[in-house]
Amino acid sequence: MAIQYDFYRNPDSAGTNKKRYHARVVASGQVSTDQLTKEINQECSLTPADIKAVLITLGDKLAKHLSEGRKVHLEGIGHFQVNLRCKEEVRTVHAVRSENVEFKSVSYRADNELKKHLKQQKIRRSRTKIHSLPMTEAEIDQKLTDYFATHTTLTRRSFQALCSQVQTTANRLLRKLVENGKLKNISIPRNPVYVPDNGYYGV
Numbered sequence: 001m002a003i004q005y006d007f008y009r010n011p012d013s014a015g016t017n018k019k020r021y022h023a024r025v026v027a028s029g030q031v032s033t034d035q036l037t038k039e040i041n042q043e044c045s046l047t048p049a050d051i052k053a054v055l056i057t058l059g060d061k062l063a064k065h066l067s068e069g070r071k072v073h074l075e076g077i078g079h080f081q082v083n084l085r086c087k088e089e090v091r092t093v094h095a096v097r098s099e100n101v102e103f104k105s106v107s108y109r110a111d112n113e114l115k116k117h118l119k120q121q122k123i124r125r126s127r128t129k130i131h132s133l134p135m136t137e138a139e140i141d142q143k144l145t146d147y148f149a150t151h152t153t154l155t156r157r158s159f160q161a162l163c164s165q166v167q168t169t170a171n172r173l174l175r176k177l178v179e180n181g182k183l184k185n186i187s188i189p190r191n192p193v194y195v196p197d198n199g200y201y202g203v
Contacts, residue, residue: 037055135164141182177194
């Protein structure tokens with residue numbers, strides 16, 4: 001089976017005469033732990049219960065060692081490491097306290113063996129078109145004004161449907177709206193729920 005891709009317009013070229021595009025993989029689905037368990041079971045003598053237990057424990061141990069500041073290398077898969085960020089701008093390192101530094105993300109670097117395998121895969125353009133609808137800032141503002149006239153909160157999924165955006169573009173646009181002070185998140189970062197900030201969208 002080939003890796004499918006399509007061309008997407010670069011965000012920084014929107015609204016300009018200089019259109020630029022990049023190739024991006026079109027996901028053909030998502031693989032669950034249960035599916036991996038079944039596939040591994042077909043190639044070894046371990047029971048499905050043992051395989052699933054190992055996969056779950058692997059995740060727990062990965063989290064444990066990363067939380068203790070270690071890098072983790074899984075042979076044939078890759079390297080994992082925690083990335084941090086400062087909550088505020090740092091002008092002098094002596095003024096920064098530990099509570100001002102927080103978790104940002106987990107970086108992953110694929111093993112050469114895995115990259116070599118993927119480089120050998122066939123690549124073809126996808127026949128399925130999954131693109132965001134190009135929208136100006138003014139058009140998005142109008143959509144949100146109309147939306148909040150009858151709704152009190154906004155989720156990423158509802159924003160996707162409202163503005164006809166794919167998930168990655170929706171997340172980027174929502175971050176920009178928050179940074180510009182138009183929306184604010186009243187929930188946790190991993191499951192955001194947005195409301196208008198003062199002075200926007202009828203508030």
